[in-house]
Amino acid sequence: MKYVLFYEAAPDAATTAPANVPAHQELLGEFHGRGVLLMVGPFTDLARRGAMAIFTTPEAAAEFVDRDPFVAHGVVVGHEVCEWNEVLA
Secondary structure: OEEEEEEEEOOOHHHHOHHHHHHHHHHHHHHHHOOOEEEEEEOOOOOOOEEEEEEOOHHHHHHHHHHOHHHHOOOEEEEEEEEEOOOOO
């Protein structure tokens, strides 16, 4: 099993995100380095406004959300973690 974190960006994320990008990227690097964050990225469809990340455990996804400056500073206004059965693994 994998765990997909979906983020919903705030309507003003384009203006609030830049100040938080360095700390957010540092956190991404930490989780990727630990081997618990497998993939991450924003959606290109602007109507979707958000991003997703794939984690190895639900605990890692929850810890990431708890520590993410994007969440703490309102760049992200909603999130959801879904269990995902990766078929080709």
